[in-house]
Amino acid sequence: AQTVTQSQPEMSVQEAETVTLSCTYDTSESDYYLFWYKQPPSRQMILVIRQEAYKQQNATENRFSVNFQKAAKSFSLKISDSQLGDAAMYFCAYRRLGGTASKLTFGTGTRLQVTL
Amino acid sequence: GAVVSQHPSRVICKSGTSVKIECRSLDFQATTMFWYRQFPKQSLMLMATSNEGSKATYEQGVEKDKFLINHASLTLSTLTVTSAHPEDSSFYICSARAPSRNTEAFFGQGTRLTVV
Numbered sequence: 001a002q003t004v005t006q007s008q009p010e011m012s013v014q015e016a017e018t019v020t021l022s023c024t025y026d027t028s029e030s031d032y033y034l035f036w037y038k039q040p041p042s043r044q045m046i047l048v049i050r051q052e053a054y055k056q057q058n059a060t061e062n063r064f065s066v067n068f069q070k071a072a073k074s075f076s077l078k079i080s081d082s083q084l085g086d087a088a089m090y091f092c093a094y095r096r097l098g099g100t101a102s103k104l105t106f107g108t109g110t111r112l113q114v115t116l
Numbered sequence: 117g118a119v120v121s122q123h124p125s126r127v128i129c130k131s132g133t134s135v136k137i138e139c140r141s142l143d144f145q146a147t148t149m150f151w152y153r154q155f156p157k158q159s160l161m162l163m164a165t166s167n168e169g170s171k172a173t174y175e176q177g178v179e180k181d182k183f184l185i186n187h188a189s190l191t192l193s194t195l196t197v198t199s200a201h202p203e204d205s206s207f208y209i210c211s212a213r214a215p216s217r218n219t220e221a222f223f224g225q226g227t228r229l230t231v232v
């Protein structure tokens with residue numbers, strides 16, 4: 001079974017600084033998807049960024065980028081120029097390739113605080 | 117983007133009663149929807165996969181007779197918590213993937229259930 005591990009229960013970053021959230025996963029599949037989701041206090045799950053395992057290039061979305069190390073099964077999220085609105089729970093998630101019935105497996109989450 | 121709407125956002129019910137939560141895909145048809153449960157400060161735990169026109173697939177340890185899932189149309193799945201008890205109090209979230217954008221999942225706003 002696939003597992004997703006987030007070893008940092010809480011992280012803190014100062015506004016405008018950069019922070020990296022860690023995620024490792026375990027799978028026997030060669031092709032899959034990885035995601036970072038954000039859950040703010042409203043508890044609405046918001047997709048931050050996704051990575052297809054077959055792509056070597058790291059995904060980037062504005063201030064958010066990932067460091068995808070397939071051999072090490074590592075998928076970290078870097079947030080640059082942190083803003084107060086980035087404060088939230090961040091969940092790393094894995095999904096194998098497949099149709100719309102393929103399930104997401106979530107990590108335990110990292111709570112990010114952004115300070116002035 | 118694809119929109120998933122969940123209703124109600126909050127519900128309080130008495131012990132022993134049943135409560136129904138609706139999950140709708142507003143601008144796409146979803147043959148599959150997913151129901152999650154989230155305890156405070158914890159991750160999302162998949163409860164079941166809802167399949168349009170057929171029986172839901174429940175995760176290990178989830179009581180199918182207690183958490184009834186009906187997916188009668190391509191845009192609506194319902195979760196009914198039967199004979200609710202205080203320990204059923206939790207945050208319930210649904211998600212679905214649009215066939216045209218199969219990579220990421222879209223989430224409803226969640227339902228906070230309190231059983232008194």
